[in-house]
Amino acid sequence: MLSKQQARAFFLIGTFVTFLIFIGLTIYSFSDGQDQTNYENITPQVVRGKVIWEENNCMGCHTILGEGAYYAPELTKVVERRGEGLIKAILMSPVPWEPNGRKMVAYGFSAEEADDMIAFFNWIGEIDLNGFDRIVSPLAKDKQLINSQTEN
Amino acid sequence: MKYKSQKVAYWFFALSMLLLTLQIVYGFIMGFARIGMDGLHEFIPFNTARAVHTNLLVVWLLSGFMGAAYYIIPEEAQRELVSVKLAYVQLISLALVGVAAIVGFHLNIWEGRKFLEIPHQLDYLVVANVLLFLALILLTLFRGKRKTTTALVLTMGLLFAALLYLPGMLPFDSQVTDSFFRWWVVHLWVEGVWELIMGGILAFLLIKLTGVDREVIEKWLYVIVGLTFLSGVLGTGHHYYYIGVNKIWLVVGGIFSALEPLAFLAMALFAVNMYRKGEKKHPNKIALFWTLGAAIVSFVGAGLLGFAHTLPQTNLYTHGTLVTAMHAHLAFWGAYAMIVFAIISYSLPNMTGRKLYDGARGRLAFWTTNIGMIGMTMAFGVAGVAQVYLERKYKLDFMEVQNEVSIHFVVLLLCASLFAFGIIMYIIDFVKHGRPTDEALEIIEND
Incomplete structure (x- = not known):
C-alpha cells in the first residue's frame, strides 16, 4: 500500500x-x-486600439478570440462581417447603439480613436485561430467560398 | 478554538459574507439586463456589473481562504498568531483595496482584462497586502511547535497563489500574448493552487469532523494535490486552443484537461470514504454537510461539467458561449464557495461559543442554495447549448439568438432567487452566532 x-x-x-x-x-x-498572429503587423495604431479596448472593458460585454462576457457579439473578424463604416458609426455614436433593445454604452469616440479600434480589429481578424475563425464568423467563411468560386 | 488569535478569522468571514451579498446583487442586475430590464444601464452598464460580480467573487473567496488560514494555522502549528494587530491591518487594507477597485469599475477605471480588471496602481497594493498576510502565516507556521502536512499544503497554496498573480501584471502589445499569460493567473489559480487551499481546508475539516487518523488523511491529501497538478498545469492548454497560439496545445490541453476530473473525483471519494470510516460523531452536522457537499458538488461542477466542453472538438463550438458560464457557476460554487461555507460553519460555534448547529435554518440554507445553484447551472446550460446550435451551426445573428434564449434567463432569475434566499438564511445564522469571545476558549471539547 x-x-x-x-x-x-x-x-x-x-x-x-x-x-x-x-x-x-x-x-x-x-x-x-511558431507565430500565428502576424506579430510584425502590430503597429502603434493597433496597440492604441488595444489600449482603448482595455480601458473601456469591452470584454465585459463582447468576446474577442472567444474570450469575454457573452452579452454582446464576438468581434473577431467583425470588420469582414459588418464593414468599417457601421463599426465607426457605432463607436462614435453619442447615443447608445441599441440593436434589438440591448444597449451598448455610448462611448462617442473621436474618428481617430475609431480608426485605432478598426486597426486593432483588422489585426485580430488575420490571426490563425486553428479553425475557430471559421466557426465564429460563418459570413467570413461564406465570403471566402464565394471568392474562391469566382476565381475558379 | 484553542488560541485567542484564531478569533481574527471571524472578521475575514464577516467581510466574505458582506461581499458575497454584493456579488449576488450585481448578478441579479446582469440577469435582469439579459431579459431586457436594464434600467440601470446609465449607472451600472453590463460590463461594470460583470467586472464587479467576478472580482467580488475573487475577493470574498480570498477573504474566506485568509480567514480559514488564520483559524487553521495557529491550531495546526500549536501557537498564537505572531501578530493579531497586523492581521487586522491586513483585513482593513484588503477591504479598502476591494472597495476602491469596485468604486473604480463604476467610473470606467479598470484594465478590461477578464477576471483581472483591477487597475495596475491597485495591483501593487494587492501584492503588499498579500505579502503581509503570507508573512504572518509563514512566521506563525515556522515558529510553531509542529509543521503538519495540512498546514504546509494550505500555506503552499496561498504562497503560489500570490506568486502566480505576478504574470498577470506584465504588459504586452499583443492581445494573444496578453491572453496567454492572463490564463497563467486565472487557470493556474482555480484549477491549480486554489485546489491546494481547498484540499488543505478539506483535510483539516475531515480530521476534526470524522476523527480519522491524520496520517491517513494527509497521505491522500498528497495524492489528490498531486493529481491536481499533474492534470491541471498542462490542462491550462484548454484555454489556448483557439486564441492564436500553436496547435500543439490542442493535443496537450486536450489530453491533460480531460484528466482534470480525476483530481475532483479523488477528492469526492476521499471525503465520502473518510466520513464512512470515521468513528467520531462530531455534533456539528451542518459543517459536515458543507464539507462533503463541497467535495461532491466540485466533482460535478468543476470535474464533469468542465469535461463536457474541454475536448478541442467540442470546445471549437462552445468556446465563447454561455456554456462556459454554465460550468463556471457550479464549479466555483462547489469547489470554493462551499468549502469556505464549510470552514465558517465549523469554526463559528468554536469562536463564539454558541453551538447553533442543530437549527433548521442551517439545513434550509444548505439545500436551497444548492438546489438554486443547480437550477441556475441548468438554465445557463440550456441557453448555452441552444446558442451553440443556433449561432454556430445554423448561423443566426447574435442578437436573434439572444432573443430566442432569453426565456432561460427568466428561469435563471427564479433559481437565483431561491439561491439568494438560502444565502440570506446562512447569513442570518452567521449573525445569530454573535461575536467571537475569549470565553469560547473554555469550550473546546468538541473542536
Missing part, C-alpha cells in the same frame, strides 16, 4: 515535471517560426 512518503514524492515529482514541460511548451509556442 502507498506510504505517505511515496504520496509526497508523487506530488512533488509530478508537479515539478509538469511545470517543466509547461514552461518548455510556452517557450516553444513563442519561439521563431
Whole structure:
C-alpha cells in the first residue's frame, strides 16, 4: 500500500515535471517560426486600439478570440462581417447603439480613436485561430467560398 | 478554538459574507439586463456589473481562504498568531483595496482584462497586502511547535497563489500574448493552487469532523494535490486552443484537461470514504454537510461539467458561449464557495461559543442554495447549448439568438432567487452566532 512518503514524492515529482514541460511548451509556442498572429503587423495604431479596448472593458460585454462576457457579439473578424463604416458609426455614436433593445454604452469616440479600434480589429481578424475563425464568423467563411468560386 | 488569535478569522468571514451579498446583487442586475430590464444601464452598464460580480467573487473567496488560514494555522502549528494587530491591518487594507477597485469599475477605471480588471496602481497594493498576510502565516507556521502536512499544503497554496498573480501584471502589445499569460493567473489559480487551499481546508475539516487518523488523511491529501497538478498545469492548454497560439496545445490541453476530473473525483471519494470510516460523531452536522457537499458538488461542477466542453472538438463550438458560464457557476460554487461555507460553519460555534448547529435554518440554507445553484447551472446550460446550435451551426445573428434564449434567463432569475434566499438564511445564522469571545476558549471539547 502507498506510504505517505511515496504520496509526497508523487506530488512533488509530478508537479515539478509538469511545470517543466509547461514552461518548455510556452517557450516553444513563442519561439521563431511558431507565430500565428502576424506579430510584425502590430503597429502603434493597433496597440492604441488595444489600449482603448482595455480601458473601456469591452470584454465585459463582447468576446474577442472567444474570450469575454457573452452579452454582446464576438468581434473577431467583425470588420469582414459588418464593414468599417457601421463599426465607426457605432463607436462614435453619442447615443447608445441599441440593436434589438440591448444597449451598448455610448462611448462617442473621436474618428481617430475609431480608426485605432478598426486597426486593432483588422489585426485580430488575420490571426490563425486553428479553425475557430471559421466557426465564429460563418459570413467570413461564406465570403471566402464565394471568392474562391469566382476565381475558379 | 484553542488560541485567542484564531478569533481574527471571524472578521475575514464577516467581510466574505458582506461581499458575497454584493456579488449576488450585481448578478441579479446582469440577469435582469439579459431579459431586457436594464434600467440601470446609465449607472451600472453590463460590463461594470460583470467586472464587479467576478472580482467580488475573487475577493470574498480570498477573504474566506485568509480567514480559514488564520483559524487553521495557529491550531495546526500549536501557537498564537505572531501578530493579531497586523492581521487586522491586513483585513482593513484588503477591504479598502476591494472597495476602491469596485468604486473604480463604476467610473470606467479598470484594465478590461477578464477576471483581472483591477487597475495596475491597485495591483501593487494587492501584492503588499498579500505579502503581509503570507508573512504572518509563514512566521506563525515556522515558529510553531509542529509543521503538519495540512498546514504546509494550505500555506503552499496561498504562497503560489500570490506568486502566480505576478504574470498577470506584465504588459504586452499583443492581445494573444496578453491572453496567454492572463490564463497563467486565472487557470493556474482555480484549477491549480486554489485546489491546494481547498484540499488543505478539506483535510483539516475531515480530521476534526470524522476523527480519522491524520496520517491517513494527509497521505491522500498528497495524492489528490498531486493529481491536481499533474492534470491541471498542462490542462491550462484548454484555454489556448483557439486564441492564436500553436496547435500543439490542442493535443496537450486536450489530453491533460480531460484528466482534470480525476483530481475532483479523488477528492469526492476521499471525503465520502473518510466520513464512512470515521468513528467520531462530531455534533456539528451542518459543517459536515458543507464539507462533503463541497467535495461532491466540485466533482460535478468543476470535474464533469468542465469535461463536457474541454475536448478541442467540442470546445471549437462552445468556446465563447454561455456554456462556459454554465460550468463556471457550479464549479466555483462547489469547489470554493462551499468549502469556505464549510470552514465558517465549523469554526463559528468554536469562536463564539454558541453551538447553533442543530437549527433548521442551517439545513434550509444548505439545500436551497444548492438546489438554486443547480437550477441556475441548468438554465445557463440550456441557453448555452441552444446558442451553440443556433449561432454556430445554423448561423443566426447574435442578437436573434439572444432573443430566442432569453426565456432561460427568466428561469435563471427564479433559481437565483431561491439561491439568494438560502444565502440570506446562512447569513442570518452567521449573525445569530454573535461575536467571537475569549470565553469560547473554555469550550473546546468538541473542536
